[in-house]
Structures are given as C-alpha cells and as structure tokens.
Amino acid sequence: TVKLLKQLVVRSTHSDRQANMSLFADAAADLASEVLGAEMPLATKKMYPPSSALILDRATNLRRDPVALDAMRPQSKYVLLRGNQILVRSVTELALLTYDQVTTIEGKQEITFLGVLSDDTKTPMFGIDLLDDKHENLDFEGNTFVDTRTSAPLFPTLENELALHACALAQWQRRSGFCSLCGGPMILVDGGTCRKCTSCGTPSWPRQDPSMIAVISSRDGQRILLARSPRHPPKLHTTLAGFVEVGETFEAAVAREAFEETGVIVDEGSTKYIGSQPWPFPQSCMVGFLATADDTTPLNIDTKELVSAQWFDKDQVRAATTVPGATMQHAVAEATLNDNPDLP
Numbered sequence: 069t070v071k072l073l074k075q076l077v078v079r080s081t082h083s084d085r086q087a088n089m090s091l092f093a094d095a096a097a098d099l100a101s102e103v104l105g106a107e108m109p110l111a112t113k114k115m116y117p118p119s120s121a122l123i124l125d126r127a128t129n130l131r132r133d134p135v136a137l138d139a140m141r142p143q144s145k146y147v148l149l150r151g152n153q154i155l156v157r158s159v160t161e162l163a164l165l166t167y168d169q170v171t172t173i174e175g176k177q178e179i180t181f182l183g184v185l186s187d188d189t190k191t192p193m194f195g196i197d198l199l200d201d202k203h204e205n206l207d208f209e210g211n212t213f214v215d216t217r218t219s220a221p222l223f224p225t226l227e228n229e230l231a232l233h234a235c236a237l238a239q240w241q242r243r244s245g246f247c248s249l250c251g252g253p254m255i256l257v258d259g260g261t262c263r264k265c266t267s268c269g270t271p272s273w274p275r276q277d278p279s280m281i282a283v284i285s286s287r288d289g290q291r292i293l294l295a296r297s298p299r300h301p302p303k304l305h306t307t308l309a310g311f312v313e314v315g316e317t318f319e320a321a322v323a324r325e326a327f328e329e330t331g332v333i334v335d336e337g338s339t340k341y342i343g344s345q346p347w348p349f350p351q352s353c354m355v356g357f358l359a360t361a362d363d364t365t366p367l368n369i370d371t372k373e374l375v376s377a378q379w380f381d382k383d384q385v386r387a388a389t390t391v392p393g394a395t396m397q398h399a400v401a402e403a404t405l406n407d408n409p410d411l412p
Contacts, residue, residue, distance in 0.1 A: 124193065124229050126183040131258040137181055142167045144192040147182070147234045153213035154220070154231055162227035163211040164193075175200035180237050181259030182230060195234030195260075197241065217349050236348030237261065240274040243350070248272070276346070276353040281309040282322045283342070283356070284332060285382075286363035292385050293332060293361070295369075295377035305380070309354070322357050330377045331368025335360045 130136055145164040148155035155163040175198070182193040220231040237260060244263050247254055252267025263272045284293040284307070294305035310325035312318060318341075323334040342356040363379045 123186045123226060124183045124233070125186050127181075130184075131181060131261050134259075137259050140192040141194070144194050146170045147193065147195045147230055148198065148208070148213075149195060149216070149234055149238050150198045150213050152216055154216040154235065155208060155211050156214050156219060157211055159214070159219065160222045160224075162223050162231055163208065164230075165208065169208060170196060173198070178238065178241055178256070178260060180234065180241070180256075180261065182233050182237075185226075193230060195230075195237060197234075197238040232346045232348055236276075236346060236351065237274060239348055239350045244272060275351060276348075277351055278312040278318070279309060279347070279352045279354055280312055280318050280321045280325065281307055281354050281356050282326065282339075282359055283307050284322075284326055284334065284359050284361050286379065287335070287360050289360075290382055291363050291379040292382060293326075293330065293363070293377065294380050294385070295330065296375045297373070298375050300375075305376075305378075311352075318355055318357065322359055326359070326361065329370045329373050332361045332365065335362075 144167060146167070146169075147162065148165060148170070155165070157163045173196070177199055178197040180195045180197070182195050184193065185191045216231060216235050220228055220235070223231060241256065241260065241263075245254055246252065247265035247268060247270055249270050250265065250268045252265045254263040254265050254272065256262070257264050257271075261274070264270070265272075285291065293308065295308060296303075296305045300306070308322075308325055308329060310321065310329075312321040313324075316324070319339040322339050326332045326334050338358075338360040340358045342358050344353060344355045346352075347354045367377055369377050
C-alpha cells in the first residue's frame with residue numbers, strides 16, 4: 069500500500085546540473101525530516117527540543133552565496149576547534165566567541181559556515197579549525213580547550229549540535245584534501261561544506277558511516293546485556309555497538325554484532341529503533357536500537373573485541389545512566405528505560 073504523506077514542488081531558475089542536484093537533495097532531506105519527525109516514536113521525539121526551543125538552522129541556501137557569508141561575519145558567533153579539542157567556558161558550556169575575538173587569531177585556519185540560530189536574532193554561526201602549532205598556547209579570557217568527544221555529550225542540546233556539526237566538518241576537511249578520482253588538489257566551496265577538485269571538477273561532500281548501538285534486554289525486561297571493551301577503563305561497561313557493513317540492514321547488524329561479540333542470539337523481530345545522533349569521531353552516525361534475547365544462554369565472549377560481558381539488573385543500569393561521560397545522549401537512555409513497554 070502506498071500512502072502520500074506530503075509533497076513539495078521545487079523549482080530551479082537555471083540549468084546548472086550540479087547545483088540543481090544539490091538543491092533537490094536539500095529539499096528532499098528537509099521534506100523527509102519533516103515527515104519522519106511527525107511519525108517518529110515517542111522515545112525519539114524526546115531527543116529533540118520542542119518547536120519553541122533554540123535550534124540551529126543549517127541554512128543550506130546561504131552556503132552557495134560567498135558574498136552573503138562574508139557580510140554576516142561581523143555579527144556571527146564562532147566555535148573554535150583545535151585538533152580533537154573544542155573551546156569551552158566550562159565543562160557543560162560551549163564557548164561562543166565574537167568576531168572581534170577571532171580576528172586576533174593568526175596562523176592557518178579553516179572557517180566553516182554552520183548555520184543560523186532559529187530565534188529572532190538569526191545569529192550566524194561559524195566554526196574555526198585552528199591548524200598551526202602556534203595555536204597551542206592561545207588564551208581566550210579564561211576559556212579552555214577540552215576533548216570534544218568526552219565533553220560534547222555534556223552540553224545543552226543546541227551547543228551539542230553546534231559542537232558535533234563543527235567537529236564533523238573539520239574532521240572531514242582535514243582528510244579530504246585530494247580528489248579520490250584523479251588525485252588532484254581539492255578546494256573548499258559552499259562555506260566549507262563541499263570540496264571541489266581543481267583538476268577534474270568533481271565535487272565531494274562529507275560522509276557519515278552508519279553504526280548501531282543496541283540495548284539488548286532479557287525477555288522479561290528486567291536485565292540488560294552490557295560489555296567492556298579493552299579500550300575502556302576498569303568497571304566501565306557499555307551497550308553493544310558496531311559498524312553496519314555494506315549491503316547490511318541495521319537489524320541484521322544488531323543481530324550480527326551481538327552474536328559475534330557475546331554469542332547471544334537476538335530474538336527474531338524484536339529489534340526496534342530508538343533514536344540516533346551524530347558521532348563524528350571521526351565520521352559516524354550512531355543509530356540506537358532495542359532488542360530482546362534469552363538471558364539464560366551462556367555467553368561466548370570474543371576476547372579480541374571484549375574483556376568481559378554480563379547481564380545487569382535494570383536498576384543497576386538506571387543508576388549508572390546518571391553518571392556524566394562520553395555517552396549517547398541521556399535522553400536516549402531515559403526513554404529506553406522509562407518509556408519503552410518492553411522494559412517494564
């Protein structure tokens with residue numbers, strides 16, 4: 069059965085094929101986001117701010133207007149990146165610098181358009197990636213650089229999005245200097261969100277690698293399977309996660325990773341989507357799922373991937389989710405534990 073949910077007419081005023089492809093792709097993404105947002109489950113809706121909240125408008129229509137981008141720079145706010153670090157006011161607050169503050173920065177840097185705020189001010193937002201060693205000892209009135217991966221999950225929703233968006237673009241820019249087709253040097257266009265080969269003209273855009281992270285619960289919903297990676301400190305256990313392979317569905321990836329790493333066989337048809345978030349370390353999008361399995365089956369741990377794995381009572385996990393850290397957003401854990409009927 070085919071059901072029409074919504075339609076959108078997109079008109080172009082020119083015959084530039086590449087520009088038209090980008091125009092139609094942006095329109096399709098916006099339409100899909102709007103339709104899926106209306107249909108998404110409760111657990112996912114809780115991850116997004118209400119319509120009245122301050123959010124980031126990516127303003128893709130402005131990316132291809134360099135004159136407009138230059139004109140808005142003096143009224144903009146700036147997110148500063150340095151390697152794997154980001155500038156903060158405190159452990160839970162991102163530092164947003166003014167134009168006057170960033171104009172004093174010397175040395176090599178990349179400036180990228182992030183979007184505009186959705187409030188009445190429509191404040192433009194830019195990211196600046198500092199690329200010189202001379203930036204090591206920069207001081208911005210008491211603000212400090214911290215690890216982006218461990219700090220971004222502690223920021224409020226808007227600041228979290230700004231940090232991860234800026235980080236994702238910076239990571240991609242650092243790794244995409246040459247054309248994958250002819251090897252020619254690439255330049256940044258569209259406000260830093262696209263690269264174009266100077267030899268063959270091929271465009272390139274940032275990519276995200278899909279990865280899954282899954283809460284696998286017992287069939288009665290009272291226990292959750294957690295594991296410890298050798299990369300993690302002692303006692304730190306997480307839900308199972310892994311990359312989705314080419315030609316593989318998310319549901320199949322959940323079942324495969326669970327079996328490969330712990331020997332647990334996920335119940336057929338039990339995998340349910342919970343929510344997602346960007347994880348640009350370096351370029352992933354984490355997609356969260358809930359699934360069930362028989363918790364009486366002996367575990368068979370892959371010692372090349374894990375140090376240990378075990379089933380934990382739900383109350384133990386609930387207590388652990390209150391501890392800050394480099395985790396998927398707390399809203400995901402809260403929705404999974406409190407709102408999903410499969411976890412009574």
